[in-house]
Amino acid sequence: MHNSEYGPFGKKEEEALHFEPQYKLVKCRINGVNVAKMVDMRASLTDFLRNEFSLTSVKKGCEVGECGACSVLIDGETFNSCIYLAIWAEGKDIWTTEGITLKDGSLSIVQQAFVDEAAVQCGFCTPGFIVRATEVISRGKYYTIEELRKELANNMCRCTGYENILIAVQKANNIENGFELKEEHKVNRISEENKKDYMG
Numbered sequence: 316m317h318n319s320e321y322g323p324f325g326k327k328e329e330e331a332l333h334f335e336p337q338y339k340l341v342k343c344r345i346n347g348v349n350v351a352k353m354v355d356m357r358a359s360l361t362d363f364l365r366n367e368f369s370l371t372s373v374k375k376g377c378e379v380g381e382c383g384a385c386s387v388l389i390d391g392e393t394f395n396s397c398i399y400l401a402i403w404a405e406g407k408d409i410w411t412t413e414g415i416t417l418k419d420g421s422l423s424i425v426q427q428a429f430v431d432e433a434a435v436q437c438g439f440c441t442p443g444f445i446v447r448a449t450e451v452i453s454r455g456k457y458y459t460i461e462e463l464r465k466e467l468a469n470n471m472c473r474c475t476g477y478e479n480i481l482i483a484v485q486k487a488n489n490i491e492n493g494f495e496l497k498e499e500h501k502v503n504r505i506s507e508e509n510k511k512d513y514m515g
Contacts, residue, residue, distance in 0.1 A: 343404045345370070346414025354401045360394075361385045363401035364411060372412035372442035376471075383470030386443035387411050393450045395469075412442035415449055425449055428487035429480075436474035444470050448484045457494045460485060 342351045345368060352367050361378075364370040364387070373396055376384030380398040387396045388410040415423050422430065425448045435441050444467065451458070451466050458466065463481050472480065489496055 339402050341402055341405050343406060344408045346410055356400075356402050358401045360387065360396035360399040360401050360404055360409075363404070364396065364409075370411045370413055374439055374442065376439070381471070382440070383443040383447065384440050386446040386470065388446055388450060391450065391453065393447050393469075410446070410449075412445050415445060423449070424491050425452060425484065425487040428483040428490070432479050432483040432486060434475070434479040434483040436472075440470060440472045440474075444472070444480055444484075448487065451484065452488045452491050455492050457492070458485060458488055459497075463488075 337356045338353045339356050340351060341354050341363075342349070344350070345364070350368070352363070354363055354367070359378075361373055361375055364373045365375070373387060374384035375397065376382040378385075378397045380395040383395065385395055385397040386393050388394075389399070389404070389407050391408075412426075416426065417423060423445075425445055429435055429441065429445065434444075447467055447470050451463070460481050463484050464477070467477075467480070467484065485496070488494065
């Protein structure tokens with residue numbers, strides 16, 4: 316048999332391969348509500364939450380699990396939903412920023428701290444930071460700014476210098492857990508008299 320009769324140099328089959336999407340029923344709990352939905356087995360949890368439930372606080376950023384914009388809480392732990400398949404959500408308890416807001420529509424302590432400390436610019440990364448901060452605060456531990464910097468290292472912000480975000484999370488943690496801010500753990504803010512050195 317000659318090389319031209321088979322393999323990569325042989326005659327090509329006329330019939331093209333075609334793959335139909337496969338679906339699976341997923342039952343889980345989202346923001347305190349039990350849900351059941353048919354989902355494409357290839358879909359990410361990000362797409363599942365955004366497309367099926369309009370939970371658009373779950374952002375599509377890098378889509379490779381690096382930026383944290385798609386962060387959600389799954390059974391109390393932060394995950395990047397862009398690299399988490401929707402079918403893995405079976406039986407899980409999932410929370411997004413929409414669910415963290417209180418039942419009467421008012422902001423949670425961490426959300427209010429972000430407002431108070433002006434920890435938002437464009438806002439794209441904010442939901443992911445709030446989700447991550449909610450997990451951190453739930454541990455009931457006192458954190459210094461440097462410790463919080465490490466805890467939030469998987470969330471990226473392209474607008475700020477992170478300082479206001481760190482201040483907001485520390486403030487929310489102290490309020491939620493009844494801690495007093497230690498003087499040596501405060502962020503060194505720029506004084507009015509030194510602002511000219513930074514503003515040019």
